[in-house]
Amino acid sequence: MTPCDLNAQDAELAELRASVRCFLTDDREQHGWVPAVDAWLAGWDEEFSQRLGAAGFTGVTIPQQYGGRGLSHLHRYVVTEELLAAGAPVAAHWIADRQVAPALITYGTEDQRARLLPRIAAGSFYSAIGMSEHGAGSDLAAVKTKATRTDGGWLLSGTKVWTSGAHHAHQVVVLARTEPADPKRRHAGFSQFLVSCDRPGVLIEPIILMSGAHHFNEVTFDQVFVADADVLGDIGNGWHQVTAELSFERSGPERILSTAPLLLAVVRALQNGGVSDDRTLSDVGDLLAHLISLRQLSFSVARTLNDGRDASNRAALVKDLGTQFEAESVRVAAQLLEGQCTPPDIDTMLRTAWLHKPMFTLRGGTNEVLRGLVARGMGLR
Ligand SMILES: Cc1cc2nc3c(=O)[nH]c(=O)nc-3n(C[C@H](O)[C@H](O)[C@H](O)COP(=O)(O)OP(=O)(O)OC[C@H]3O[C@@H](n4cnc5c(N)ncnc54)[C@H](O)[C@@H]3O)c2cc1C
Known part of the structure; x- marks a missing residue:
């Protein structure tokens, strides 16, 4: 069980989650990609994106008439969580799938939708x-x-x-x-x-x-x-459109799970090494409790977006709290590994995580500025 198994009571979402996991296990075995932290920024692999598209895991929310699956943002949330937890190389299609597709669906012309959405759904069209x-x-x-x-x-x-x-x-x-x-x-x-x-x-x-x-x-x-x-x-x-787009950009599981492959690997390594002292258990427990509550907040924003309602303040909160957690998780992972013989794959992830850590709170709008947005949304400024 991982923190992503929460909300598994919805049978359809649980089935989707299982099918993504199955795809990822098989695909990794066949193609040998290596799980990485922050792969949604750095893991550019067009062939992977196209295989994912062929399996129906890109363009999840794109209507069927444009080649997508016509499912909800909650379905997409489940898919993206699994991709991030696995550290899969998703960067190529990420931006097009996350925010260009919803923008085209809401604001695009029929010609733009017909031209671009099928390629986004196929995992073969990439946007910056x-x-x-x-x-x-x-x-x-x-x-x-x-x-x-x-x-x-x-x-x-x-x-x-x-x-x-x-x-x-x-x-x-x-x-x-x-x-x-x-x-x-x-x-x-x-x-x-x-x-x-x-x-x-x-x-x-x-x-x-x-x-x-x-x-x-x-x-x-x-x-x-x-x-x-x-x-x-x-x-x-343009301003109105961009603001709506930023809710999708700020609230997703990538604002919480950029370091998840590292955390899962560290916990597994400690478990395999039989490390179970009180300090370690307490640190791991804190980390997971924090992750689970953030995930609930992020999932609630996905529900709001799914209902077509404005979620810009809560999206900003997810980004602020989620990326602080991501940054803190790197420090905790390093602390948990102190004195342990660190396997090379975990060492590589930890080094990348340290290098990427300063970017977590900057990209998608800095946290300081987002707090101003939240304050205004609460009528405080
Ligand atoms: C990994 C990564 C990927 C990115 N990808 C893209 C991309 O694909 N496309 C794109 O368009 N942009 C992208 N960005 C840019 C990102 O959106 C900006 O870095 C961000 O909006 C901050 O702008 P800035 O870098 O100009 O910093 P500045 O706005 O100059 O801010 C500098 C510092 O001043 C603080 N500050 C500024 N104003 C205030 C205020 N009013 N109150 C309190 N503090 C304040 C900020 O919090 C920050 O700490 C990316 C950034 C990163 C790190």
Whole structure:
């Protein structure tokens, strides 16, 4: 039993969970991928994503008419939990499946849905998110990338930064100004564009992590033509659309389970090594109790999103508390392993977790800023 087995009383969800586990065990045996921490950011494996798609575990919430399974966000939650707990290499399809598909379903045109959703459901279409800029991270309303009207579409100019996966992706979903900034209405005048990475004028340059890994990019758009057919949603409605998208981005199990493969491996190793002193049992118990309560909160947000209701404040809370837990879990895992002979696979996961730890609370909006959002949502500011 893992903490993910909670809520197993729903037979349909329990069956789905069992089928994902079965797929993962078989797929790992056949293809030999190695469980990794933070694999939803770093584990880019297009063949894995396509196998997952063929098995029906991507595009879970995409309507059947567009090649998906037409199931609920709760079903998707169960699938993503299992993928994260297994440390499977899911980065390639993650963003498209998590937030581009719901955005297309809500705001996309029929042509965009017919064109993109079947590929997302198949695990073969990859997307990056172009929101942040130099000087516009926490304060996203300071975005300067702009799109100006031209015949049949828009000309896009500006530079995005920290664009995860853009060097592999098919498209970047870009947030841009389509009206000049108005200090009195800072959130007005934004729009979203679906921009193919191979369009003339798109320049993708790597930002290399201190470990030498390459996930991030700086993406420059130099007078890039974007056809009207590739405007996502309504011109001028970009802020509202992005805020809705961020609820999906912030509340999922990836804000709690980025280090789960490490934690599960550590607990198993302690168990196998017969380590059962009071201190260890108490630390493991604390960790799991914390994880389980966070998971309940995150699952409740999935239910709210499933009902089509606004969950932005609770989504921000999940992200704040969940990513603090992720960061703390790295320290506790290291402490639990002190004095033990650490197997090489756990050592590799622990090293990666230390390196990625500072990113947990930053990505998806920093925790400090999210607390402001929660306070405003409670009428406190
Ligand atoms: C791993 C990772 C992946 C990412 N992927 C993407 C991506 O794919 N696409 C994308 O668009 N962006 C991406 N980002 C960018 C991310 O959204 C930004 O890093 C984040 O929004 C913070 O913006 P910033 O880095 O500009 O920091 P800043 O906004 O400059 O913040 C710096 C510090 O000041 C604090 N601060 C700022 N304002 C306030 C305030 N009002 N009150 C209190 N404290 C404040 C912040 O909390 C932070 O500690 C990614 C980031 C990471 C770490």
